[in-house]
Amino acid sequence: MKRKVSKQLCLLMAGSLILAGLSGCAGKKTGDYAANDPLEGFNRVVFKFNKGVDFVLLDPVTTIYKVLMPDLVQKAVHNFLDNLSSPVVAANQVLQGDVNGAGKTLGRFALNTTLGVGGLLDVMEKDKRSDEDFGQTLASWGAGHGAYLVLPVIGSTSLRDMSGKIVDDLVDPFNITFRDHDWYAAYYSRMGLEAVSTRARYIDEIKALQKQSTDEYAARRAVYFQRRDKQTGGKASDTADIPE
């Protein structure tokens, strides 16, 4: 059983590296986000579909969550989920050569898990949490974004970041435990809760962008790439060419 999982893992790792490698060649990092989107036609269809899903499922659930749950509970849920992801974050920090950062992440994980009552409290909430994923690790190894992808339900991602997500999911110690014990209820609950919790936190921003943008798809795509660029290089968006 264990061997099977690790075999899958290796395959996926290799696959994602190849994908990311290929995708690195696919597009130059220019300001033109459309150049990174060869599948725009497909993506736009899925985007529309996702908006439907949001409307009939995710938004109502999120609204209920926001209305029923006190802010404190919402925050605890968010802290708890963040804390659960710490081992994967730390692993990625190590892979990116940031051993210090990994130590900090693990220290915070230890503190929150104990003093923070299993992660419900974040004892260092004023410090920004590192949020490293394998997509970012691939980027640090030189992989470009690759093609932009909008996947059903998932939403915005790229070839590189999608590969990264698969790897992160596979190596996450909690997910491994859930899978090994067939605790799929726990596994899915975590994912569902993450979706709702995150949606709840950003719902105002999401709605605002929807309202403001003339082409929402393009705006979301621009935000996605800028955000990932920032996360992977700290490189600010280049607006030096704003005209006089």
Next chain:
Amino acid sequence: MKKYPLSALSAGFVLSLCVGLGNQPLALAQTAPAQAETGKNTAAPLAVSVAQNNLSAKAFVMKLSEDAAHKVVSSTATSAEIDAYFSSFLQERFDLDAIGRFAVGRFFNAGTEAQRQEFSRLFLQQLVQSYRQRFLNYSNEKFMVLSEQQVSDKDTLVESQFLQQDGPPINIEWRVRRTTEGTYRVVDISVEGISMARTYRADYEAALQRIGFDLDAFLKQMAQTSL
């Protein structure tokens, strides 16, 4: 035995990516000043004075945030009053013309003066609306200017932070441009690396392209979204 590890995996993966999707500070980029402008101030004049000569870029951003907070603090203001205030505020403190031309300029070169003016009007309207919303959401938070760095003859980047009551600070970077009168105007705001100007440009470019660069149709679309 696990029967469907892969299907479980893929479904889990699907959901986990929702998180990635949601993690975007999305509209923050387009609404940054509203956040930033919530510094505490109660005595700023309604009509913002132009006499800001010799201010440093940092001081300009700080003052901007203070002045913007003013209207929100006085909760008696009607929404029409707030809109009018932000409208003049934005026109005075932001180089809307430059931002607008960055966003759609190349396409509007062939356009008529009337089309350009209509664009400016709608653009302003859109900004006012989004900023106003931000103000109400963030009026309890604090704003802090950190540093400035001159990056070209006229442009200075000002780093600032928006301190949330709970949670880590949000980084906001302002690109301000020196005017001939010796004051500054904002040409871009980036919230956690997401630039307002670039996001608008990507948005408008795509919208224009999709309707075959028909400026009138584009303006109609814009008018609809800023309702």
